[in-house]
Every structure is written in structure tokens, then in C-alpha cells.
Amino acid sequence: MAAGRRARRSRRRVxxxxxxxxxxxxxxxxxxxxxxLPELWLVDTAALAVLVVRxxxxxxxxxxxxxxxxxxxxxxxxxxPGFELAVADVFRVx
Numbered sequence: 001m002a003a004g005r006r007a008r009r010s011r012r013r014v015x016x017x018x019x020x021x022x023x024x025x026x027x028x029x030x031x032x033x034x035x036x037l038p039e040l041w042l043v044d045t046a047a048l049a050v051l052v053v054r055x056x057x058x059x060x061x062x063x064x065x066x067x068x069x070x071x072x073x074x075x076x077x078x079x080x081p082g083f084e085l086a087v088a089d090v091f092r093v094x
Contacts, residue, residue, distance in 0.1 A: 038054060038058065048091050050069045050087055051066065051067070052069060052075065053067075054066075054067075069087045071088040
């Protein structure tokens with residue numbers, strides 16, 4: 001993403017991951033955060049949702065922005081300029 005451009009924040013912020021996320025998701029979350037990954041998408045097939053966690057700045061020590069996207073939402077990423085994916089397409093829901 002170009003410097004100075006902000007990620008869309010049209011989705012609601014959430015607290016901790018929903019309870020349908022497993023211990024395996026927690027391990028992946030912790031591992032990717034520790035390795036410095038700028039963004040992580042966790043797909044919850046039971047809830048038909050995608051939890052997106054990001055670092056708000058490249059130098060942020062940990063993921064500090066969270067979005068919970070549902071089938072009516074669209075997934076975008078500052079790491080992939082121009083990328084747009086309907087969450088419904090992830091689950092093949094029409």
C-alpha cells in the first residue's frame with residue numbers, strides 16, 4: 001500500500017477471536033505474529049466468517065487491528081492493493 005494511504009475501516013472492530021476458533025488457530029496466530037507477518041486471515045467455516053488481524057503500522061510489535069468479516073462483507077487488504085474478495089465466495093454462499 002502506498003505511504004499515507006489508509007486501509008478501509010468500514011468493518012466493525014472485534015475483541016478476542018470468536019469461540020469457534022480452535023486452539024490450532026491460536027497457535028497459527030501466535031506463530032505468525034511472532035514471525036512479523038503484517039496480516040493474517042483466519043477462516044471460521046463454522047461461523048461463515050473471516051477474522052482478519054493486522055499490524056496498523058509496519059513497526060507495530062503485534063497485531064493491533066482486528067476485523068470480523070461475515071458473508072455479506074468484502075475482504076480487502078492493504079498488503080494486496082486492488083484485491084477484493086466477497087467473503088461469500090470463500091464459502092460459496094450466494
